[in-house]
Amino acid sequence: MSQSTTRSANRSDDTDPGREIDHPLFAVLYDLLPQSLVVAPHREYLARDLSGRVLELGCGTGDQFPYVAASAADDLEYHAIEPDPNMRKRAISAAHDAGLAVDLRDARAESLPYPDDAFDAVVSGAVFCTVQDPAAALAEVARVLKPGGEFRFLEHVRADGWRARGQDLLTPLWERVAGGCHLNRNTVDRFVAHDAFAVEDAERIGLGVFPVRPVVRGRLRRRREGVVDLSDLAPAVGT
Numbered sequence: 001m002s003q004s005t006t007r008s009a010n011r012s013d014d015t016d017p018g019r020e021i022d023h024p025l026f027a028v029l030y031d032l033l034p035q036s037l038v039v040a041p042h043r044e045y046l047a048r049d050l051s052g053r054v055l056e057l058g059c060g061t062g063d064q065f066p067y068v069a070a071s072a073a074d075d076l077e078y079h080a081i082e083p084d085p086n087m088r089k090r091a092i093s094a095a096h097d098a099g100l101a102v103d104l105r106d107a108r109a110e111s112l113p114y115p116d117d118a119f120d121a122v123v124s125g126a127v128f129c130t131v132q133d134p135a136a137a138l139a140e141v142a143r144v145l146k147p148g149g150e151f152r153f154l155e156h157v158r159a160d161g162w163r164a165r166g167q168d169l170l171t172p173l174w175e176r177v178a179g180g181c182h183l184n185r186n187t188v189d190r191f192v193a194h195d196a197f198a199v200e201d202a203e204r205i206g207l208g209v210f211p212v213r214p215v216v217r218g219r220l221r222r223r224r225e226g227v228v229d230l231s232d233l234a235p236a237v238g239t
């Protein structure tokens with residue numbers, strides 16, 4: 001079965017859904033990180049013109065919420081998942097402070113508690129570095145997005161050359177102090193290779209410093225099953 005027609009998440013063997021996600025110190029430190037002017041345009045990119053039913057994966061302390069509230073369409077129905085109770089507690093007050101109604105659930109990206117085709121858009125900011133099973137999480141994004149729906153992301157990824165080797169060396173320690181974050185994942189390669197999605201935009205941006213660099217932001221469109229997407233075909237000769 002092709003990835004685009006798979007309608008349930010495939011969980012790889014190393015996923016332990018019973019493993020607790022509970023990083024109180026990381027939640028405090030993450031909340032203290034300044035939301036700098038450098039990050040703001042990219043948070044605006046994630047939030048821009050969202051409408052309909054939208055799901056944010058791993059919303060952390062809710063840093064994205066003010067940007068969503070600032071550009072929310074009238075019909076926006078915002079949902080978020082966050083498995084770490086320390087993060088979730090902060091996200092609840094961030095939603096309150098931003099005046100944003102959020103249906104926030106304790107769930108993991110690898111096993112989303114929503115039916116197929118539930119959302120017009122799914123948003124992810126620095127989450128695929130941390131999820132236990134990125135393949136299962138991406139399959140879940142494809143499952144819950146409506147055909148034609150958008151997956152919008154901002155993720156740090158594996159670097160090139162010696163920097164990638166440095167990330168490999170640092171990741172075991174980094175993972176322990178940064179809430180499970182992997183520095184060296186080929187996250188966006190995984191995204192663009194997935195046949196459930198057409199790539200609309202994917203660009204490296206000048207954000208982050210080694211070892212949390214490069215950072216890529218982009219938009220994928222959920223393909224429509226059983227329908228040939230004509231925009232994906234090269235134009236015929238003579239047309």
Ligand SMILES: C[S@@+](CC[C@H](N)C(=O)[O-])C[C@H]1O[C@@H](n2cnc3c(N)ncnc32)[C@H](O)[C@@H]1O
Binds near residue numbers: 058061063179
């Ligand atoms: C680096 S933080 C990013 C937080 C937020 N998205 C932001 O833009 O600031 C990564 C978040 O992913 C959450 N997370 C960890 N494992 C997860 C999983 N399996 N599914 C969804 N979120 C997860 C963490 O608890 C944490 O809040």
